Amino acid sequence: MMEQADRRTMLKGAAMGAALLAPGAGLAAAGGDRAKLDRAIAANHDAAVARLRDWIALPSIAAEDRDMEKGCAHMMMLAKEAGFQKVERVPTDGAPGVFATMDNRARRTLGLYFMYDVKQYDPAEWSSPPLEGRIVDRPGLGKVMVGRGATNQKGPESAMLAALHAFRTAGIRPPVNLVLVAEGEEEIGSPHFAQIVRRPDVLAALKPCSGVIIPASWQSPVDGGVAINLGAKGVVELELVASGEAWGRGPAKNIHSSYKAIVDSPAWRLVEALGTLVTPDGNTPAIDGWFDKVRPLTPREKALIAGSAAKRSSADELKQLGVKQWVGETGWQETLERLAAMPTVNIEGLVSGYTGPGGKTILPGRAVAKLDLRLVPNQTMEDCVAKLKAHLAKRGYGDIAVNVSGGYDPTETAEDSPLIKAERATYERAGVKTSVYPRLAGSWPGYVFTSAPVSLPAGQFGLGHGSGAHAPDEYLLIDSSNPKVMGYDGATAGFVDFLYQMAMV
Template identity: 75%
Template sequence: MDTSSPASPARRDVLRGAALGTTALAATAAGAAGTPDTAALRAAVKADHDVNIKRLQDWIALPTIAAEGRNIDQGVAHMTQLARDAGFQTVETIKPAKGIPAVFATMDNGAKKTLGLYFMYDVKQFDPAEWSSPPLEGRIVDRAGMGKVLIGRGATNQKGPESMMLAALHAFKKTGRKPPVNLVLIAEGEEEIGSPNFAEIVRTPKVLAALKKCSGVIIPFPSQAPGNGNVSVNLGAKGVIELELVASGEKWGRGPAKDLHSSNKAIVDSPAWHLVEALATLVTPDGNTPAIDGWFEHVLPLTPREKALIADSAAKRDQAREMAQMGVKKFVGDMTWQETLERLAAMPTINIEGLVAGYTGPGGKTVLPARAVAKIDMRLVPAQTKDDCVAKLKAHLAKRGFGDIEVNVSGGYDPTQTDENSALIKAELATCARAGIQTTVYPRLAGSWPGYVFTSAPVSQPAGQFGFGHGSGAHAPDEYLLIESSNPKVLGYDDAVMGYVDFLHQIAATG
């Protein structure tokens, strides 16, 4: 728990001065990029604080959930209007052959450089009974050691940080100034089901042509640690595969065609046990290392440089605080902190999201289920690919007598990697430095986003996450975003918005 006391007004002013580009260094970089009056922009952000928060709350109140087919048309329309309101001159929907449309928008500011923005307007499912505050209300509450936070589905993943970027663009618009870079926005509505159609959308000729003009692509991301405010700049992200493994009496040719009374287990095979046996072959006995045939064939080991970056990260990150935030007392293997962070970056994973079979209500119901389902996600590292890993999974199951088990892939994509010497990463680090925020560089985010579409051919541009502020609880109950910070090391909403303003200027100034 953060025990920092609230910052005094004077200390907050000093922090804002450092964070929002008022140092001599910031002025120098700003001048090179043709920066407008930063004070006017800051005043606009402050004046529109309530408007910006209300925009986020309204967005949270409209959840687009691809897995449930919920609010698809409304979500597309809302994202379209958000882009228009922020000043994008051309806004249109791009419809894949199947699936949910994306929103494509461009803003020509007559600048020399162009930045790509990746948004997602969909969110994960939620159960209101698990939340302390209504998940669609966006209620602002006090949180000890942090300040005021906004609770809601999408608060940190990703509507909150995306709303900060939109708020920055509104500040430019309100002050009658143009952002220092041109902008290309692509917002999808299927990220939370593994972006199954995103590559098709990006490779649409008009979208591809626009993205190829970009210096890089970012996904807004509230990246500050809640205690010391440090930022980890990730050079990539793991890939992901989402799928279901389904065992059934019908496909297996054994077991019941429909649920039976459990007394028949003495003479009838169980699809549920069949699935459990299959699952046990996918990992080592402790469940922590993939054991699929050939799984590590293309896995690249950490380079000496990556290990050095991780060592620096381990020295600057607070292990005890991160464990407390995760609610864990032990990490796999009881390794050192540095070894743990190396494993986090380098190890592909196979995770059981959920197991469903038979009766799951109150009390018991003595049935022998005819069908069992395991919901699985797999995280991939360079140079694994989605297609190769799915093929290896199917071959592994078939070789062991589980070829009847259905492998239903719902989405996924390859890992992504960006050169630490790219202009995009340099701009991120420079923006953090001007804000007085300590950074570490980490090989890759353990989570996933479809950045591979941007870093691979034919787009072939650097891509990464960027943003200040703090949020947590993605995919979980009580997801939150910090609005008013009581910790002088961590920026609240308005200051994080100004961080995006500064970043745009830095992109314009970085060679």
């Protein structure tokens, strides 16, 4: 569920990076270490790219319960080979996770969050096989690797591992200790990730961390700019299911539609219940008490958004999305404030009865609405699910099942936290322009780190570029033809630099 869509939009207006990251230029690494590391990155290039390709060849897909154990074992092997001294499989009620530590006798410790699973894919939609990891030319970008997981998230994660291999090859001890927690259920909403992170020994290992990052490859392909997000909306994915069976009215299975005259319809019941969840324009949640815990934007958050609004073009973003107008009649800045601050109740799918071409005269026994709810601080998933259920029950829809498949709370990290400072410093030293944005409108499970009991800063970090998460022809840039955008080795060097930067905070 690691979502780039908003981020990509947000990057569009970022100022152009002024300088190319020259290896070794202006870095935190002492003396000749950085030159050795650069040579090691170059020497290891082919092996690192092969390591990513091999990983892409093993797709773990939690929604299909596909190769979860194999994926976990592969993740453990990758950690061991990168130098983690202790690597453990962590069983959960779902797919297993991985907990690994690397003690470098350093003063600071950095947490790493990895996902080893990928999104489903349909090979028929791809221009090269999704598990092959084929390197192809992409005009305007350079050479890219095409494969499921290339950018979401195996590509940037493997670049982080390549940075650790560079330390090993160069015979240099990494400047921070590392704690890795990995899960295999990110794409289904991380339903058991808290079971991994909150295990006492994992919790104890995370305690000394200065922050946690998920490696990312989100440089703008145009100007190389990167957005630093201070948080993300939470999300709940669920199905509302109206059925004759649960209702005690209407048919238990599909029956002939002529009976509608004397038999109740679960599909109509779902439609009526859905209608109570939002305002008549469909744009504002109308679930009882939904806004009780919503914290309004702070003046600083509004200022950050105003800064972002000035750099971005409403017309360009409408065009890119294929949308003619935003929901409100308000200005661009208000629209961006709404994007950051408004919780949403979205219909991602409707399924009932006959769904093929033409019609079929049936009265369906079951109707399903797939919803995703985006949450803002200080809403919580638990409270929101309870409120939704209470809202339905109060209106007599208590029989409509609320089947939550995944989700998590919103994420917030302070702008002045060591993690954000180190991210910004690394980007700036690399000559990459950054913009700070208060909250990603998409979601990632960083709340497990930012909320109690872990309570650490958490966010995305990474140079390099990839795109097509969840889509066909997902790719990661390997050799960049644009000096403002890092290729795979540049991204690897970026992680090396970030570790040195974290060592100093």
